[in-house]
Amino acid sequence: MSKTVSITSAAQFDGLLKSSRLLVVDFYADWCGPCKQVAPVFEKLSQALSRENLVTFAKVDTDSQKDIAQAYNVTSLPTFIVFRNGKVADKVTGANPLKLQAVVKKLSDEAASLQNNGGEGSSGGDSDDNWRGAGLPRGYTDITSQIEVQRTDLLNVDLTTGGVRALFQSSKPSALSKGKSATKDWVESDTDQQLMLFLPFQSMLKLHTIQITSIPPTESDDDEDDDEVPTRPRTIKLFTNRPHNLDFDEAEDMAATQQIELSESDWNADGTANIPLRYVKFQNINSLVLFVVDGEGDSEKTRLDRIRLIGEAGEKREMGKLGKIGDEPGE
Incomplete structure (x- = not known):
């Protein structure tokens, strides 16, 4: 069974940003040929690396969720964005499996660190050494x-x-x-x-x-x-x-x-x-x-x-x- 979450609303997306330390999002469209080519790679990464409340993989259909795509300046497809503690940490544009795998390899190492520390990784935005008194507005x-x-x-x-x-x-x-x-x-x-x-x-x-x-x-x-x-x-x-x-x-x-x-x-x-x-x-x-x-x-x-x-x-x-x-x- 796929572990990838299909986003159906902005509220659902905001919930994932808050609940998951690392969120990897595939922005795609059904008519996009390159999106279909790279989709199996994304799915394999999701199967291998998804961890409850730590690492989540999600897909956003840019035709049905235009507001989310616009909020993160998604202008070409496919686009993959990695969020860390609700903030944009990395971005891959285009059907580039090698670059996507490299980004997710880095993610994999961080996921392992998070899991070994019980989810309390050193890069957490709410830690005492990286403190902010309120959340970030979307896209900034x-x-x-x-x-x-x-x-x-x-x-x-x-x-x-x-x-x-x-x-x-x-x-x-x-x-x-x-x-x-x-x-x-x-x-x-x-x-x-x-x-x-x-x-x-x-x-x-x-x-x-x-x-x-x-x-x-x-x-x-x-x-x-x-x-x-x-x-x-x-x-x-x-x-x-x-x-x-x-x-x-x-x-x-x-x-x-x-x-x-x-x-x-x-x-x-x-x-x-x-x-x-x-x-x-x-x-x-x-x-x-x-x-x-x-x-x-x-x-x-x-x-x-x-x-x-x-x-x-x-x-x-x-x-x-x-x-x-x-x-x-x-x-």
Whole structure:
């Protein structure tokens, strides 16, 4: 009996992305001759390597499931996509059995590692060393690594908390881990609730979503007995394609590329707000200024634990050179 899953809906596909560590998908059509030629190879691999909740093989008919095919930019058939923890890890286009077998050989080794470790492989997206506070929107990846960290600039930061680099760590925030951390891996504002963060990028980005994690301590936290308990951001302004950081008066008066108002319901159990952007306004950007205008409470401090950028990375630019592309629209 075939172990390959035939996808009949987007909901079913999303379920497999969440339930299986590794998902190998054959995008095909009944009228496609090359698809039929390579189908037996795919089926043999499915029979040999399928592992419940670890490795799943699936087929997507691009005629009946056009939305799924479009979401992953499938423009030629057959196309094979390997997903790892819900993210695109590899892609093979065309009826190329040798290339498909090479990709799946790599998959086979990883599957064996997953099985030997009881399903807890080192590449898991939810591990403490590769942590993200919210899931990825379909078709996009985590591009936080595109930040040119050495040129970032953070204004009004309390110097007794972690530096700006702490915001982009891939590790799980210490506030969500057991026990106390010896070092503070988050940042807090200093004299008031406002923070101004300048992020230059290594390449031109198409930014789809920002994920912000903020985990203020409770008032009963022993470490905060002598300090004012910080709060989460409420109002955030975003400015794109700036050659350097803004000052606070300038940012207060300037029209933002997008202004965001967060409420308590926007924060999930891991203290993360998943913020979708007006995608058309965040195409081809080489920098971002994130301005925390105010926090949600009366505290004079706001806190940020992690920031993740989700989207697509384009052509890499020469490091250290950042030019303003054009004027921002005034709305």
